[in-house]
Amino acid sequence: MAALGVLKQYAKTSIPSPSLPSSILFAHTETTLTIFDAYPKAMFHFLIMPRLLASMETAKYHNLRTLLQWDRAKAKETILQLQEDAKQVVADIEEEMVRLHGFKWKIWLGFHAVPSMDHLHMHIISSDLCSPSLKNKKHYNSFHPKAGFFLHLDEVLEWFEGDDSYYTTMSQLSASRYEPLLKADLKCWKCSASQKNIPTLKAHLQEEWNKEKRKAVSQKKRKREEEAASSTLDDANAEDNRQKKRQETLDDTPTPAV
Ligand SMILES: [Zn+2]
Numbered sequence: 001m002a003a004l005g006v007l008k009q010y011a012k013t014s015i016p017s018p019s020l021p022s023s024i025l026f027a028h029t030e031t032t033l034t035i036f037d038a039y040p041k042a043m044f045h046f047l048i049m050p051r052l053l054a055s056m057e058t059a060k061y062h063n064l065r066t067l068l069q070w071d072r073a074k075a076k077e078t079i080l081q082l083q084e085d086a087k088q089v090v091a092d093i094e095e096e097m098v099r100l101h102g103f104k105w106k107i108w109l110g111f112h113a114v115p116s117m118d119h120l121h122m123h124i125i126s127s128d129l130c131s132p133s134l135k136n137k138k139h140y141n142s143f144h145p146k147a148g149f150f151l152h153l154d155e156v157l158e159w160f161e162g163d164d165s166y167y168t169t170m171s172q173l174s175a176s177r178y179e180p181l182l183k184a185d186l187k188c189w190k191c192s193a194s195q196k197n198i199p200t201l202k203a204h205l206q207e208e209w210n211k212e213k214r215k216a217v218s219q220k221k222r223k224r225e226e227e228a229a230s231s232t233l234d235d236a237n238a239e240d241n242r243q244k245k246r247q248e249t250l251d252d253t254p255t256p257a258v
C-alpha cells in the first residue's frame with residue numbers, strides 16, 4: 001500500500017494546528033492526532049497517534065514494538081497519553097452513536113500486534129465491525145477482540161506492571177507468533193457461532209448489531225414509560241396529600257356551638 005508511510009507524514013505536520021483536511025483529521029491535542037481510518041472496518045473507526053516533534057526520536061515511534069523495546073518509562077508515558085486523549089474521541093463517538101442510532105455500543109481501543117502501517121497508532125473502533133471495507137478473514141480477525149492479534153489498551157498497559165522478563169517477552173511482538181492468529185476460522189466474536197465465509201459473517205454481524213439496537217431502544221422506551229408512570233403516581237400522591245390536609249384543616253375547625 002502506498003499509504004504505508006502516510007501516518008508519519010501526518011504526525012510531523014505543523015504545530016500547533018495540523019494542516020490536514022477535515023476529511024482526514026478528526027481531532028488533535030498538543031501531543032496526539034486522531035484521524036479517520038481510510039478503510040474503516042466498523043461504523044466508527046479512528047486512529048490516534050503521537051505527533052512527532054522535531055526533538056523526538058522518530059524511529060522509536062515506528063510501531064508498538066520499537067516503542068516498548070526502546071524505553072519502558074517513555075513507552076508507558078506515550079501510551080498513557082494516547083489513552084488520555086482517546087477519552088474525548090470516545091465521548092464524541094458515543095454522542096454521534098446516540099444522535100444517529102438512539103443508543104451507544106462498545107468501542108474498543110487497541111493496537112495490532114503486527115501493524116500494517118508505519119508510525120505507532122492505536123485503533124479506536126466500534127464493536128459492530130459492520131463496514132463495506134471489511135472484506136476478508138485477515139481484516140476481521142485483526143479486530144476480533146478475543147483472537148489475540150488485537151491487543152487491547154488495558155492489556156498492553158498491564159505489561160508495564162509485570163517484571164522485566166515478562167515485559168521483555170511481551171515486547172517481542174514477533175510476526176511469527178501473531179500472524180498465524182489471522183488465519184483462525186471465522187467465528188462471531190459475540191456468540192462464537194462459526195461462519196462459513198465472509199458474506200455470512202457480515203450478514204451475521206449486521207443481525208447482531210440490529211438485535212443490540214432493538215434491545216437497547218426497547219429498554220430505553222420501557223425506562224421512559226416507567227419514569228412517566230412513576231411521575232404520574234407522584235402527582236396522584238401529592239394530590240391525595242393535599243386533600244388529606246384540607247380534610248384535617250376542616251376537622252380542626254371547632255364545631256360552632258349550637
Ligand atoms: Zn493499524
Ligand SMILES: [Zn+2]
Binds near residue numbers: 193
Ligand atoms: Zn453471533
